[in-house]
Amino acid sequence: MRIGQLAAQAGASPRQVRFYEAKGLITSTRGPNNYREYSETTLGRVRQIRELLNAGLSTQAIRGILPCLESPRAPIVFEGVTAETVTALEQERDRLTERIDVLARNRDAIADYLTELRQHAA
Template sequence: MRIGELSDRTGTSRRLLRYYEEQGLITAARTPNGYREYDERFVDRVLQIRDLLNAGLPTRLIKQILPCLDKPRVIHFPDATPEMLDTLTRERDRMTARINCLTRNRDAMAEYLDAVRGDERPDTVTER
């Protein structure tokens, strides 16, 4: 698929896709006329990259952990440094805290909605 289709399917700008390519996060083949051609698997890859960026990971770390996200998973990091492992540990813990916070907020919202909807009976609902 060309860059425009990848952009449409992932909701990611073409400019950002070119940046991901510059950072080595995705790769594109080139057609004889120079157009970028992306494999179907990059739809999921771009969505994963966006999620990791939204979680606060820098592209340099994303590039290192992307192989762990592929299936089948083959994890081998000959260049893993103690600093990188510390950073990933901190980021993982930060993500876990965010997940816990989001879960609490979701549950509170669900309880609120249940309570509000439980109070709405057909004879007490007013027209709007």
């Protein structure tokens, strides 16, 4: 598929797709017309990248865990993963856990507030 189609299906812009490629997060081939061509696998990869970026991971951290993105469960891919990658992932996990805790507290506070509003409205 071409870049525009990939971008639309992944919820990204063509510029973002080119950025991911420039950062080494995805690859493309060139068709006879010299247009970039992407596989269906790349569509899934771009969606994963966008989710990880939205979660707050940097492109550098994402590039470090790319071997794990191929098979996040079983079998786990160990090739290319360094001690630095493990440390960075631990830090990212801890940072995400903190964000989740804050979001959960905010959600609970809003739920409590809504309960009070409903009780007073009735």
